[in-house]
Amino acid sequence: MNVEIRRTCAVLAAVGLGVGAGACGREPEGGAPAPAHVQVQASPEVAALVPDQIKRRGTLRVAIPDTGVPLATKEDGELRGMDPGLAKALAQVMGLKYQPQMIPFSSALPGLQAGRYDISFGEFYVTAERVKVADFVTAWRDFSSFVVRKDAAVKPRSLTDVCGIHVGAMNGSVELKFLNDAQADCKTQGKKPITIQAFPSISAGVLALSSSRVQAVLSNRGGGENAIARGQSFTLVGQIGGGPCATAVARTAYSEQMLKAIRKAYEILMANGAYSKILKANNTSYGAIDNPAVYTSGASLPEYE
Known part of the structure; x- marks a missing residue:
């Protein structure tokens, strides 16, 4: 890609x-x-x-x-x-x-x-x-992974796994482009589009995830790992790009x-x-x-x- x-x-x-x-x-x-x-x-x-x-x-x-x-x-x-x-x-x-x-x-x-x-x-x-x-x-x-709650019903490992759900990424980031580009694949596979929300920073996206305003955040791997290290009840899934x-x-x-x-x-x-x-x-x-x-x-x- x-x-x-x-x-x-x-x-x-x-x-x-x-x-x-x-x-x-x-x-x-x-x-x-x-x-x-x-x-x-x-x-x-x-x-x-x-x-x-x-x-x-x-x-x-x-x-x-x-x-x-x-x-x-x-x-x-x-x-x-x-x-x-x-x-x-x-x-x-x-x-x-x-x-x-x-x-x-x-x-x-x-x-x-x-x-x-x-x-x-x-x-x-x-x-x-x-x-x-x-x-x-x-x-x-670097590479990207999805940050999700440990108790999440959906734990996406690929971009088309998030078709039909609400996902966040940092404004201007490659992760945001990944999500926007994946919309065409969702349509081709007959799936609902991704509801995408752009945040000014990864920390803002993580805050939205913790309050269930989004179901996943696509982040650089290090950002996701540190959110978990700080005690958040999250897990990382998938390896996107790199x-x-x-x-x-x-x-x-x-x-x-x-x-x-x-x-x-x-x-x-x-x-x-x-x-x-x-x-x-x-x-x-x-x-x-x-x-x-x-x-x-x-x-x-x-x-x-």
Whole structure:
């Protein structure tokens, strides 16, 4: 299946030289997201690749979509999760000051196009539509599952299993596209259409599920696992889609240089162990990769299951 919309994946764009002495992230308790405490040293090799326009500014402007635990959330005024951890490490290895802004997922690519951010996390699937407006560096893998109540009468394992029931997904997400695309299959099989509800975040969808306003939520696997870890009486079923995710990079006059800097930074973070520590601290090690790839306009794109 060629996915034409989000999989947050695009983003794990960071990488650095040496991990600081206090770099080891703690294991989150009860599914709580870990703070971004991994410290990495600036890499002269990566810093030399950073475009002069960004060096002069001295900051890396990072969009952090509000995708929820374990990817990105805000607690006690602090951004937590895999994305803030990777973004901060990326800025450090590039020798830049980390300047994050939490935004709705649907605002990420428009924000890059408008020049408000240099990069955006959000685990984007790399699609033909997306490479029209931004470039990407892969840094993770993911897939989707249905979150349902343990006592649910329907436990769907495929998209056509939800024909005729009420299902939620995050607005702008690949899961929402999966559901919309499945409507044609429901019709072909003579089944009732899916009643689809889009939510601003996975946490909002989970809240609707807990109050029985929807019968299932299609979510990235990590989001579903953390909802369960936090004590919700849910279970995960099915494996939908799956493939490499990427960090989105603003397309500018200096894109080629910026993409080289981000890719090299990732390679360093993966080599020195910072990448694995950040993923482990956020229960996202299941999606680790070891070979970041660059995708831009005209490139052959990855295929998604």
